Amino acid sequence: MSEIALQVNFGLNIALLLMLVAIGLAIARTRSLLAAILLMGMYSLASAVWLIVMDAADVAFTEAVVGAGISTVVLLGAILLVRAGPVRHNWRMTIAPAVLVLGVGGLLVYAVTGLPEFGDPASPTNAHVGRSYLIQTSDEIGVPNVVTAVLASYRGFDTLGETVVVFAAGIGVALMLGFGPRSNLPRAPAATGDHHVVLRVTAKLLIPLIALFAFYVQFHGDLGAGGGFQAGVILAVAPILHALVFGLRGTIAALPVRAVRSVATMGVLLYSGVGVVCMINGGGFLDYDYLFPPSVEAMIPPGLMGEPYHAHHWGQHFGIFFIELGVLLTVAATMVTIFYGFAGRAAEEPGAST
Amino acid sequence: MILFEALYVAPPALTAQAPILVIAGPLIGACAAALSPGGRTAWMVSMLTAAFALWMAVAVAGEVAREDVIDYALGGFAPPMGIALRIDALGATMALLVASIGVMGALYSGHALESEVKAEKHTLFQSGYLLCLAGFLGLVFTGDAFNAFVFLEVSSIGTYALVAVGEARDRRALPAAFNYLIFGTVGATLYVLGVGFLYAATGTLNMVDMAMRLATLGDNSAVQAGLAFVVAGLGVKAAMFPLHGWLPGAYAGAPSLVSVFLAATATKAAIYLIIRFVFDVFPEGEFGEIFLSWILAPLAAAAVIICSVQAVFEKEVRRILAFSSVAQVGFILLGVSLATPAGLSAGVFYLVAHALMKGALFMAVGAFAISVRARTVEDFSGIAREAPWSAAAFGVGAASLGGVPLTMGFLAKWSLVSAALETGEIWIVAVLAIGSLLTLIYVGRMLEAMFFRAPGRGAERAREAPVGVLAPLFVLAGLSLWFGVDATLPVSMVNASVSALVGAAP
Numbered sequence: 111m112s113e114i115a116l117q118v119n120f121g122l123n124i125a126l127l128l129m130l131v132a133i134g135l136a137i138a139r140t141r142s143l144l145a146a147i148l149l150m151g152m153y154s155l156a157s158a159v160w161l162i163v164m165d166a167a168d169v170a171f172t173e174a175v176v177g178a179g180i181s182t183v184v185l186l187g188a189i190l191l192v193r194a195g196p197v198r199h200n201w202r203m204t205i206a207p208a209v210l211v212l213g214v215g216g217l218l219v220y221a222v223t224g225l226p227e228f229g230d231p232a233s234p235t236n237a238h239v240g241r242s243y244l245i246q247t248s249d250e251i252g253v254p255n256v257v258t259a260v261l262a263s264y265r266g267f268d269t270l271g272e273t274v275v276v277f278a279a280g281i282g283v284a285l286m287l288g289f290g291p292r293s294n295l296p297r298a299p300a301a302t303g304d305h306h307v308v309l310r311v312t313a314k315l316l317i318p319l320i321a322l323f324a325f326y327v328q329f330h331g332d333l334g335a336g337g338g339f340q341a342g343v344i345l346a347v348a349p350i351l352h353a354l355v356f357g358l359r360g361t362i363a364a365l366p367v368r369a370v371r372s373v374a375t376m377g378v379l380l381y382s383g384v385g386v387v388c389m390i391n392g393g394g395f396l397d398y399d400y401l402f403p404p405s406v407e408a409m410i411p412p413g414l415m416g417e418p419y420h421a422h423h424w425g426q427h428f429g430i431f432f433i434e435l436g437v438l439l440t441v442a443a444t445m446v447t448i449f450y451g452f453a454g455r456a457a458e459e460p461g462a463s464t
Numbered sequence: 465m466i467l468f469e470a471l472y473v474a475p476p477a478l479t480a481q482a483p484i485l486v487i488a489g490p491l492i493g494a495c496a497a498a499l500s501p502g503g504r505t506a507w508m509v510s511m512l513t514a515a516f517a518l519w520m521a522v523a524v525a526g527e528v529a530r531e532d533v534i535d536y537a538l539g540g541f542a543p544p545m546g547i548a549l550r551i552d553a554l555g556a557t558m559a560l561l562v563a564s565i566g567v568m569g570a571l572y573s574g575h576a577l578e579s580e581v582k583a584e585k586h587t588l589f590q591s592g593y594l595l596c597l598a599g600f601l602g603l604v605f606t607g608d609a610f611n612a613f614v615f616l617e618v619s620s621i622g623t624y625a626l627v628a629v630g631e632a633r634d635r636r637a638l639p640a641a642f643n644y645l646i647f648g649t650v651g652a653t654l655y656v657l658g659v660g661f662l663y664a665a666t667g668t669l670n671m672v673d674m675a676m677r678l679a680t681l682g683d684n685s686a687v688q689a690g691l692a693f694v695v696a697g698l699g700v701k702a703a704m705f706p707l708h709g710w711l712p713g714a715y716a717g718a719p720s721l722v723s724v725f726l727a728a729t730a731t732k733a734a735i736y737l738i739i740r741f742v743f744d745v746f747p748e749g750e751f752g753e754i755f756l757s758w759i760l761a762p763l764a765a766a767a768v769i770i771c772s773v774q775a776v777f778e779k780e781v782r783r784i785l786a787f788s789s790v791a792q793v794g795f796i797l798l799g800v801s802l803a804t805p806a807g808l809s810a811g812v813f814y815l816v817a818h819a820l821m822k823g824a825l826f827m828a829v830g831a832f833a834i835s836v837r838a839r840t841v842e843d844f845s846g847i848a849r850e851a852p853w854s855a856a857a858f859g860v861g862a863a864s865l866g867g868v869p870l871t872m873g874f875l876a877k878w879s880l881v882s883a884a885l886e887t888g889e890i891w892i893v894a895v896l897a898i899g900s901l902l903t904l905i906y907v908g909r910m911l912e913a914m915f916f917r918a919p920g921r922g923a924e925r926a927r928e929a930p931v932g933v934l935a936p937l938f939v940l941a942g943l944s945l946w947f948g949v950d951a952t953l954p955v956s957m958v959n960a961s962v963s964a965l966v967g968a969a970p
Contacts, residue, residue, distance in 0.1 A: 218657075235664055282622070
């Protein structure tokens with residue numbers, strides 16, 4: 111990069127960080143839960159932009175979709191469930207967090223003095239394992255997006271764990287909010303004579319496009335920013351938007367609670383199943399090179415995907431494909447399960463809303 | 465580990481994959497449980513899976529006894545590029561402990577859940593239970609600092625939900641679970657911050673590689689802060705004083721199965737990881753010594769004294785046991801803080817002993833809870849007459865907790881005291897003595913009420929628990945007794961663990 115470009119980049123970093131500080135302070139100061147949630151969405155968007163500036167497109171994508179999108183919806187659902195009132199402050203509630211924040215902050219500042227310079231190509235993160243990933247991915251994995259190679263193959267076991275974390279969160283929400291009567295779900299308002307025509311027409315147009323975009327992000331993960339987590343969350347937005355605009359009843363009729371839960375389970379099963387298949391074929395757990403026995407691999411036509419770089423590493427390619435699909439299923443279904451948990455309750459206790 | 469050296473319990477092909485199967489088994493089992501049509505099926509899945517995990521853990525223990533250390537490269541990528549499981553004698557011992565408790569808990573859940581959790585929630589509950597089991601097993605097997613975070617989260621998220629399910633019996637479980645969630649999330653965040661700094665300084669996440677690179681790095685503020693964050697984060701999970709605020713409420717409010725499982729495994733897995741970082745990853749030198757003798761030891765001593773006193777003045781039995789757990793974590797960490805082979809092995813032995821006795825105690829309290837809603841010590845008055853077997857098992861666990869001779873608890877305290885005497889740290893001996901005395905007081909108070917008082921208003925309706933509950937309870941209590949008389953097995957395992965850690969036999 112030229113000197114000017116570097117300076118612009120530096121300025122952008124500073125500006126975005128200042129923006130994050132400002133939003134953080136605003137969140138800490140506001141007494142309105144609604145405002146805090148919306149500000150947190152803004153915080154996520156700003157940090158997504160910041161991550162883009164740092165060239166971490168995959169992370170930025172996730173941050174934007176999860177932080178600004180889905181968690182805002184879930185948090186809004188949560189404040190509908192609780193009776194919000196003024197909280198009495200006592201010294202313990204102020205002192206303990208203050209000590210924690212100051213302690214952590216102080217330690218962070220102290221730690222920064224020992225970190226390598228920002229962007230230093232010789233820093234340990236760039237010189238050691240990180241460099242090896244960049245060099246070896248095209249040979250060992252054969253996908254253009256190194257982030258996907260690290261996430262799905264080199265550290266695929268972590269990603270399985272993360273998928274299980276999402277699944278566990280879904281189980282947790284389902285255990286707490288997923289049971290009990292849901293009889294008085296409000297019916298969808300009559301099609302004519304309401305004020306939401308624009309909303310409904312727009313939603314009808316958007317929902318298929320959202321789903322389509324989700325699949326684009328899913329299958330584009332090998333090539334560019336994207337993958338199962340981002341796609342799963344985007345896919346979940348389609349039914350959630352449907353429920354928000356057309357009422358929960360219709361959405362649940364189309365996607366029953368238990369079925370959605372099963373899909374979340376299927377995702378984890380698919381992911382760990384890939385691992386087990388590799389094991390049965392003589393490799394280690396999640397060693398995609400063993401995904402197909404040699405006899406099967408010989409049957410795959412060389413030009414199947416029409417891309418020269420897929421000519422080898424079929425195991426890696428399909429392994430990543432299947433586990434990303436598992437991630438998609440679990441993430442999308444879990445997000446919908448969590449939404450059902452909150453939304454079902456909100457409809458149950460209309461008096462509790464603020 | 466001598467016993468395990470001769471053990472070939474699984475076919476070689478399975479043994480080669482055993483390390484991952486210990487973790488993947490419960491993960492897949494959790495999915496199967498969630499898909500089960502009813503609670504009964506889910507329970508069977510839970511039993512089978514836990515038994516499978518134990519089987520594989522025994523196979524791993526055999527391999528470790530023969531080969532000292534097993535490395536298992538996931539995805540076929542050698543570390544540090546890929547993630548590797550790395551199991552030495554300590555990891556194998558911990559896995560055996562966690563998996564055994566997992567089996568006992570699964571067995572126990574057959575009856576215990578019926579009285580405490582709504583039938584419709586059983587499938588998801590068992591699923592969550594198996595997820596926690598997988599999380600803890602992954603935590604003790606992994607050789608990768610970030611992978612450990614992932615498993616920390618798997619187990620934590622599962623436990624938050626399981627604790628909250630206790631609201632059917634006790635509404636206070638909800639705020640307790642929320643507290644736990646906040647504490648746990650802060651802890652996990654601190655841990656991952658620390659791992660981030662260590663990664664920035666070393667460029668690797670593999671613990672062995674990290675240790676090698678840290679050793680050559682010298683004094684670096686990012687490394688120091690990283691280690692501090694890691695220990696503080698794990699300290700929250702291990703209920704290290706003063707980061708234990710989440711524990712009493714969570715243990716008291718959770719369904720009894722969850723209390724059993726958490727008390728016996730959750731804090732233990734975190735302590736294991738602290739030991740791992742302090743002795744395997746931290747560079748040797750001043751920083752680690754300062755941490756051990758100026759931070760860990762005083763905090764552990766404070767836990768022993770303060771939380772024992774809290775337990776003495778507490779009225780509810782479950783909360784007494786919970787405060788006692790924090791105090792016992794103090795005992796364990798005091799042993800670890802000595803940093804001598806004898807101190808470490810005393811700490812690890814204490815850890816195993818405490819897991820077995822607290823498991824038995826919480827299980828016994830759960831066995832009473834099936835028939836009566838007893839909460840305070842008063843409610844338990846004379847319950848031994850109505851439910852003699854459960855009470856006997858409780859008595860054994862309590863005796864072990866109090867350090868009565870012929871129990872494992874006695875041996876644990878004895879080795880701790882002799883390790884402290886060996887280093888000449890007289891103040892630690894004094895703390896141990898005061899702590900043991902306080903333990904005797906609250907243990908005596910519970911036993912006196914149960915065995916020597918006339919039945920109170922709760923106890924009259926008490927019935928003996930069904931066999932399905934008594935069996936695992938007796939196994940846990942029996943082990944506390946057996947290992948108190950003949951401690952060859954645990955002692956050999958602990959010695960092998962410690963020599964794996966510090967490279968010298970105690």
